[in-house]
Amino acid sequence: MQYVWGARYIDDIVLHRIDIEPNGTYDDIYYHLTDAQFSTVAVADQAANLKERVSYTAYGVARHHWTRDVDGDGDRDPTDDAIINTLAIAGGPGAGTPISSPEYDVAADINRDGVINYKDKTLLSTVLAALPQGQLSGPGVRNEIGWDGYVFNAETAQYHVRFRWYSPVLGRWLTRDPVGYVDSVNPYECGMGGPTMAIDPFVWPAWPGSLRHRRSSIARSCQSRSPNDRPGANSTCALPGRRRASR
Helix, strand or coil, X not given: CEEEECCCCCCCEEEEEECCCCCCCCCEEEEEEECCCCCEEEEECCCCCEEEEEEECCCCCEEEEECCCCCCCCCECHHHXXXXXXXXXXXXXXXXXXXCCCCCCHHHCCCCCCEECHHHHCCCCXXXXXXXXXXXXXXXXXXXXXXXXXXXXXXXXEEEECCEXXXXXXXXXXXXXXXXXXXXXXXXXXXXXXXXXXXXXXXXXXXXXXXXXXXXXXXXXXCEECCCCXXXXXXXECCCCCCCEEC
């Protein structure tokens, strides 16, 4: 598996591709849709079909959503089908619920054509149980890039972020700040206690969290990194003003 990264930010994930055999040819390519924090919130295939969605708590605990999980509880069941059916017949036969309606729900617009109608009803699928709270991706997509663009370890439900490990359940780093008591008396604090206001891209002193500041402060020299960026991996990326560091 290989991940490809963009130039907007150090954790700007673009896509990941999987060589199942492996024979040097990628069998599946999945594109990542990210939010303002560069967290992966959805994954689509090469035909632009949505494969899965993810939502997060403020400190990064993930809730995985299958396609057609309309009510947001993580599973795909008759309750979701009932919501789609109701919206599909609203406004009379064939009318459905257009995107201009206050009742429109993008999660129920299965084919993403801007209207919930009979076409979406025909795309209803089998029942799927929800993944455990905190798990990021299903077995088919196998995505490992989650909250803030960090690398997620499914076995421990923790994020590996270059020099440190982070627990979204605890909302704190599990490894001491490598630069010590520079911006806080707490060497395990994340984002100075304000994850919506500050970022910590190099896991040393937190930075103001505006997107403009992120873009102007980071000049990445590498565009692609290995998905095996774990402690001991050989993949490197030059960080501005710092030594070359393992991701």
